[in-house]
Amino acid sequence: MAFYHPNHELLMQFAAGQLNDALGIMVACHIENCAECRATARNYEQLGGEIMESLDNIELSPDFIARTMERLKDSDETEIEVKIPVVDKRLPKPLQRFLPNKLEQLPWYGFSKNIQQFDLSFSDSHYTAKFYKIKAGKELPEHTHKGNEYTLVMDGAFSDDAGSYHAGDFILADNTTRHTPRAHEDCDCICFAVMDAPLKLTGFWGRMLNPFIS
């Protein structure tokens, strides 16, 4: 059971269908194993339904119903079920489709043997999604964050000054967080991380120099 959860703002945005791909998948992964957040997200879906219900009706084109019935007659009535192949049973369903292989066989890369990474395909220009693997007992050099970094522990566990995090925990670090995460001794720790645009320089020259801001 997870001890650290996404905040209500994220759960509301998730239920509204308005999160970017990377954070959407991350919240979906957490929710798969967290009954409490699943229930909260369902409340927000209900709120969405009520918000829709509270809108004033907008008149339909005169032939809308006729056209819809035409389409119904032409449409294939059977539902096509797409089975998502399970690549690695330890991982939540929302991620399976996006991984080429089991965790151990992913094309990990990195500067050091202690910290390896794997890039996930659903990053966009603002959000970068990665897996990090910290070798058992090893630590990341102390760092702060530019912008936000969202982390979901997938396998193993790590600790920093603020606490100890296990599989299913959802952690948000912002630019005030300064920490030295260390993987627990018993096994490698694999995390799913999503970062905002990593660098945000302000001012005229800053913008000119910053390749991330269009």
Add this chain to the structure above:
Amino acid sequence: MDPKQGPIVKESKLSQTASETSYQMDDLILRIAKTQDQQAFMELAELASPRLKAYAIRCGADIDDAEELVQECLLTVWRKAHQFNPKTARSTTWLYTIIRNKRIDIARKNKLDTVQSDDLWPEGETEDLEDDVERDLTGELVRTLLQSLPDEQRQIVFKVYFEGKSHSEIAAELDLPLGTIKSRLRLAMKKLDTLAKEQVTWLFIILIMNF
């Protein structure tokens, strides 16, 4: 088309009508599931489409795209009617999740390698058991919450649902400090959370009275 136009209905009346519509839609969806009843489908389309269209337009679709989205949503209702369970979800909520998902998928039609709604809400998840009492209470409570929110909080909640704006974008648009947006949204969410907890208390009272 001014959304503000239309007869003024007292809130209590409005709430009752919404409940009735919801039950009517429940029946129609169940009829579609049971007997592929095209008449029921047509009635549901007539009943639900103007609201679904309003949702699409609020999310930024133009008139044609809005009707296309509503049609896609209705055809999905036809195919998935058997998955609707009035014991676990109100028809309003169910329709909302379907049009929300369609909106996501249509926006990404040509990019199957990107995230689809099925990735975010995988099907065949077993719903937690809920009974009818709880379902109706929650519906009633969420509606009460929505009506009792001050305009300034409601405005921000609507922006989250329809425009997908980040808090800082909302702040810039309304020309308010980011902290104000965050605290207004937090207040709104706290209200919902309190109501959800009260609902548990009510359930408890009802159970005690029944046994």
